[in-house]
Amino acid sequence: MVQNVATHMPELEPADFHLLSGLEHGMRFSEWVATGKIPEFSRLDDEEVDYRIDRCMDQGLIERKTIQYTGYRLTFEGYDALALHTFAERDTVDGVGAPLGVGKESDVYEARSFEPLALKYHREGYTNFREVQKEREYTAEKAHRSWLYTARKAAEREYEALEALYPAVSVPKPVDQNRHAVVMAKVDGVELSRVELDSGQVVGVLDLVLAEMAAAHRAGYVHADMSEYNVFVASDGVTVFDWPQSVTVEHTNAGELLERDVENVLGYFERKYPQETPAVDTSTIAGAMTGDGFESVDECSG
Numbered sequence: 490m491v492q493n494v495a496t497h498m499p500e501l502e503p504a505d506f507h508l509l510s511g512l513e514h515g516m517r518f519s520e521w522v523a524t525g526k527i528p529e530f531s532r533l534d535d536e537e538v539d540y541r542i543d544r545c546m547d548q549g550l551i552e553r554k555t556i557q558y559t560g561y562r563l564t565f566e567g568y569d570a571l572a573l574h575t576f577a578e579r580d581t582v583d584g585v586g587a588p589l590g591v592g593k594e595s596d597v598y599e600a601r602s603f604e605p606l607a608l609k610y611h612r613e614g615y616t617n618f619r620e621v622q623k624e625r626e627y628t629a630e631k632a633h634r635s636w637l638y639t640a641r642k643a644a645e646r647e648y649e650a651l652e653a654l655y656p657a658v659s660v661p662k663p664v665d666q667n668r669h670a671v672v673m674a675k676v677d678g679v680e681l682s683r684v685e686l687d688s689g690q691v692v693g694v695l696d697l698v699l700a701e702m703a704a705a706h707r708a709g710y711v712h713a714d715m716s717e718y719n720v721f722v723a724s725d726g727v728t729v730f731d732w733p734q735s736v737t738v739e740h741t742n743a744g745e746l747l748e749r750d751v752e753n754v755l756g757y758f759e760r761k762y763p764q765e766t767p768a769v770d771t772s773t774i775a776g777a778m779t780g781d782g783f784e785s786v787d788e789c790s791g
């Protein structure tokens with residue numbers, strides 16, 4: 490598991506960040522940045538580079554490898570530190586707290602500012618990258634950009650969607666984005682997967698989830714990863730989160746992805762609440778979302 494880099498932040502000095510951003514820059518050209526190139530990229534002298542390398546190695550922010558030459562690269566923690574440093578400079582984040590969710594594709598932490606925030610570091614591409622690297626060195630060299638680049642693209646896509654959707658759709662309020670990280674409002678609630686709805690609430694909650702999907706479609710987006718794990722339920726409504734894989738309604742597969750999203754949500758309700766969930770057709774619901782508008786499952790049933 491990746492460490493919460495926030496604990497290292499108070500010890501890091503400006504020159505440490507020069508080293509980290511120097512490596513970030515160098516990693517655009519090769520996966521492992523040759524030691525001799527680091528002074529130029531980081532604008533630190535040789536002696537300073539050696540000192541900063543030791544410090545950053547100790548903190549797990551960079552790693553070393555010797556193949557034909559000795560080189561260094563950022564770890565995810567190092568990349569996290571750069572993003573967090575930027576958020577601190579912009580006064581977006583004052584402090585980072587406990588994990589809110591740790592997954593294969595992201596690490597989400599509680600963060601503080603004038604309001605409770607969630608800080609999501611994207612990890613897309615990292616696992617794949619490791620596998621590639623095991624296979625063959627030169628493939629890894631070719632794919633060297635994958636994790637920095639893939640994770641950053643995911644964060645950018647997620648932020649873009651949140652900005653387009655908020656507040657018309659109930660999504661976490663977007664606050665800031667840098668590198669592979671997104672800062673958004675912290676949402677209170679419980680994941681749909683962990684909620685036990687009373688029989689009288691089932692249709693109401695299903696309607697709320699589908700209504701948010703319909704609103705997202707009106708605003709130009711299909712989530713494309715809808716599931717009981719990406720919806721929070723609270724007493725005042727539902728919030729749909731986790732938008733990095735969303736597509737715009739112009740996307741070639743938007744229709745199919747919308748149907749799959751509807752199917753995922755209906756399927757979950759049918760399995761978990763077979764008695765209460767009305768028999769409805771996926772394509773009828775998806776059709777309502779793209780056509781005249783979705784009102785309620787009851788209107789789409791029978």
Ligand SMILES: Nc1ncnc2c1ncn2[C@@H]1O[C@H](COP(=O)(O)OP(=O)(O)OP(=O)(O)O)[C@@H](O)[C@H]1O
Binds near residue numbers: 607674
């Ligand atoms: N804005 C938020 N407020 C509170 N908790 C959040 C917020 N965003 C995410 N979380 C928590 O973090 C967990 C992971 O977040 P999210 O679903 O966005 O990423 P993920 O599931 O790792 O991404 P992916 O589906 O791409 O693997 C969520 O299940 C949720 O518990």
Ligand SMILES: [Mg+2]
Binds near residue numbers: 718719731
């Ligand atoms: Mg998720």
